[in-house]
Amino acid sequence: MTKPLPPFAYGFRRFATRAILPAVLLLPAVQAQTPPAPPAGVAEVTAVEGITEYRLDNGLRVLLAPDQSKPTTTVNMTYLVGSRQENYGETGMAHLLEHMMFKGTQTQRNALGEFSRRGLQANGSTWTDRTNYFASFAANDDNLDWYLRWQADAMVNSRIAREDLDSEMTVVRNEMESGENNPFRVLMSKMMAAAYQWHNYGKTTIGARSDVEGVDIDRLRAFYRTYYQPDNAVLIVAGHFDPARTLATIASAFGPLPRPTRALPRLYTVEPVQDGERAVTLRRTGGAPLLGAMYHIPQGGHPDSAAMELLSGIMGDAPSGRLYKALVESKLASDTFGFTFDMYDPGVAMFGAQLPPGPIQDATRDLLLTTLESARTEPITAEELERARTKWLKDWDQAYSDPQRVGVSLSESIAQGDWRLFFLERDRVRGVKLADVQRVAESYLLQSNRTLGSYVPTETPQRAPLPQPVDLAAALKGYRGDPDFAQGEAFDPTPANIDARTRRTTLKLDNGPVELALLPKQTRGKVVNARLILHFGDADSLRGQRDVAYATAALLDRGTASMTRQQIEDRFDALHASVGFGGSATDVGVSISTTRDNLGPAVELALDVLRNASFPDDQLDEFRRGELTAIENDRQEPVAVARRALARNGNPWPADDLRYVPTFDEKVAITKSLKRDDLVAFHRRFYGAGNISFVAVGDFDAQAVQQSLARGLQGWRQAPAYTRVDDPYRPIPPKRFDLSLPDKANAYYSATQPVQMQDTAPDFPAAYLANYLLGGSETSRLWTRVREREGLSYNVRSALSVSSFLPVGNWTIYAIYAPSNRARLETAVNEEIQRALRDGFTADEVKDGVASLLNLRRLARAQDRTVVRTWSDYIELKRSFAYSAELDRKFGALTAGQVNEALRKYLKPGSFSTAVAGTFKE
Incomplete structure (x- = not known):
């Protein structure tokens, strides 16, 4: 399964093509249990739990995973090439090819533009063992056929x-530099380099700057011709589609491609067992300190992999x-993490902690390592394992219930050796014994197998065993997986059908009404998504309570009168429920994702937490440390610094008003002053039924x-009457902020102007489309000029945001870029x-923009969480999806004249306030 990095690991999210939401053309339901007979030149290989593998004569492997419960289709092409296949001087070549693939063929010169025109949510990514390209779109025969033939x-x-390589080079550099802004990502790459002495896993996928910038075009073409071939690729089609028709299209599109005569290079480097601890120290300006410990582990297909995951x-x-209890609860760290990199060859497990600002104490480092390497003296318990x-x-079930996530997960399993590992790993996790986890802890979490600290001579070193090759064919022979799996219904996500299938009613209770919107339907895995919102208070009653309200919502699930934080989390996990609590100054929300039989109990448990939160002192203290750490990180983050400067510009509200934007120093002072009594009083006064x-x-x-x-709301007091707190339109004199930050490889540009408009205004659709054409898509004017033609930014956008409640909003333009390109980018x-x-x-731009925008909106309505x-x-707002349908109609009727008139009415370059943040040389 694909595992997330800790929250502080992310800077800018990397993408090859940004998500664009596509058109809907529903197909008839297909039974996944009866795979179609393959056409000539295609052979069926095997099937597991509704996923069928085929093989073409030219070696291309095809996986079909039909799911009629959601009217979207995801196509994922995985090439078995990543940084592992790169030779000397070729680092970054697999990733560079990912970019170059979108530059076009002789017959299709603008793939990104065609994606945008068709409304495809497309992406590409490169990792150690694979490169994949995937697109999601509302089920549509034409889009599916076109995308398969493009692939x-x-x-x-x-x-x-x-010429394409030259134009893309600045964009690739920009991506490199955005990663350099993130201390965690840089530290992790340095640790990987130290952990691997010979294997290519020690080299980052992005590659060495000198290799990327000096790449030989003929060598790049040779790399492409070697690895981008049918016998080195696996094509996955998941979601709503006709399997027989799709298999015929695949045979027609890919069948004529010849089977390569070349032999793939044989890779034979084996990383030796590490024979002593290794150390990495990274020194950079800004951010908060980190500690990490990395250990070599077996490859993803090894039987020990499941125990290592747990x-x-x-x-x-x-x-x-154990790290959280040792470091966070003792106030030595603000956050901890642990994850594995499961790869084709032996990978690594990484653990660590985000520390509060200040020097790293020896005691903290020693406690981190002692906790990780103490399984012999403090054995793993059955409770911890379960x-x-x-x-x-729970996480596996949720991934398998989502056709889009299934494709990505299968891609990772393919990279590890076989797509069926996705299911075999689940089976192995089910069967892991306590002795297995204890054994892998004692075998791999060793001082001699660690990358951290200093080298310490050891008279009798303990060494991890060298993992032996795995016979996956024997392990998977005859494998079929679970016999029980449920498909969902074919649901039509048109506004009219959403309104028709949704029951809008009011649950009348003694302590106030509950407004309901209930849309029951059959889904894959019987999954249901829900959201509960509680409103309270007004601008006067909440004066001075902004940060108390935020902290109250953030700490709701940290403990109640009868449950600890761990007990709350365990109960939600037992219900297969992912539950999130959060709120603003005037509301608190609960998001729930679970299964049919567990929704009711999850709702009651969530209401219990809402009503009886106790805000333990130790949890408030942990929250304060985490917030202070985040503030210190933001002080040196170009995006955060620029956005805060613009948010504070022209803000007229006093410091105790909910709408005031504090400085970083004010945020520090406010966070340090938070007290449990304040949270308890706020909760007692404002939380309750009624709205x-x-x-x-x-x-x-x-x-x-x-x-x-x-049952959950019975007898709860009523919350104070709610009045929405609005921030009315006001003109803001334009101002420029040049914000200098030390040692930042990437800079951020943002310009914003106030707009006096509401989403009910007659010209709102025209203004919205004008923004889309200016900077809202991969065919927009800004994207085409700044990214594609001049290669100045990895991401450049414009955004028009207006209120649904009153005429107020803003028009914003932003970009990330190398500091040396500041003048060129702004020009x-x-x-x-x-x-x-x-x-x-x-007129053609407007026509194509309307088609793309309507496709985007159709796919958005196909996502349950969006609905x-x-x-x-x-x-x-007292609306229904009829509003969405009417907006679609207005978009469809727009003319170029109306769009240009709205653009000139609302877009005023002289009204923009601008902030640039980064390391700039005079």
């Missing part, structure tokens, strides 16, 4: 031209993990969930704005 064309006909949770999870197993299996909404979409019993709501942005205002958008969030908003 076949790109597989052997991509141009890989010198061990990483036992050590690194919060709040149950908690980790329950959480892991509550509840939305559920998915597989559930509507009557049963209403009964759960009634390009300003010239494109002036050109749009002067010349306007053409839940939208219904939550519509309840407060």
